[in-house]
């Protein structure tokens with residue numbers, strides 16, 4: 001059975017502690033469990049203090065089949081950041097803007113160019129989701145239409161190749177929308193004049209929503225998955241949710257990370273939906289869910305380790 005582990009963002013000490021709490025033991029440098037497999041939901045890099053150690057721990061488990069992993073948006077962004085733009089000499093597919101470089105800065109500072117090349121090749125091979133026996137894992141959103149689009153582009157363009165990346169970062173392409181949905185989650189545009197500040201202080205007009213449930217009878221506030229202030233009053237306009245298909249209650253449980261949830265105690269988001277990202281890189285906690293084959297998830301199966309980082313660290 002599987003232990004599904006949330007976004008790490010370079011917090012290797014907390015990861016070791018979590019794995020030990022889950023009953024994994026380090027043998028010849030590799031954490032392993034006699035009967036269980038870890039599954040990482042992506043976002044291994046950026047932000048935290050021990051990116052090299054986190055990658056080394058995760059990759060050792062992955063190559064010894066004691067863990068599975070999916071790609072997070074930070075790994076995807078890193079691939080695009082380091083891939084030259086074929087149409088603009090000297091530029092990269094993900095622009096080296098101040099904002100993008102800042103988001104990636106801890107990785108650039110802690111990891112040498114040679115090491116990074118090797119890690120990028122590993123990122124490139126990671127699946128974007130896992131549909132395992134009785135359980136599903138994805139970084140941000142389980143969206144069958146987007147997955148179909150990604151699958152056909154992966155086949156056509158030879159995996160996450162430079163051609164794939166180059167298509168995926170062009171706004172307006174089907175692949176762009178599909179990657180946004182699966183790796184960054186469903187977002188809707190706030191009405192004119194409304195915005196909020198994200199965790200890095202950037203103003204945003206796109207709101208991350210609770211894609212796994214129906215928007216009917218929701219308000220902006222109740223349908224938002226990460227922001228809870230400054231949102232428009234009143235009901236959530238149904239025309240904003242054309243692309244949202246709620247996650248079927250009869251489907252296998254789905255786990256994801258990405259959302260920087262904050263709570264004293266983790267809880268499932270629906271009977272078959274759980275997020276395991278509780279903001280370890282912002283003074284929260286590293287979170288896992290110990291899954292034993294159940295169709296209905298249970299709040300007492302989350303396991304957490306508090307972040308070593310204080311919540312006020314910017």
Ligand SMILES: [Mn+2]
Pocket residue numbers: 007043072073074139257258259
């Ligand atoms: Mn993420």
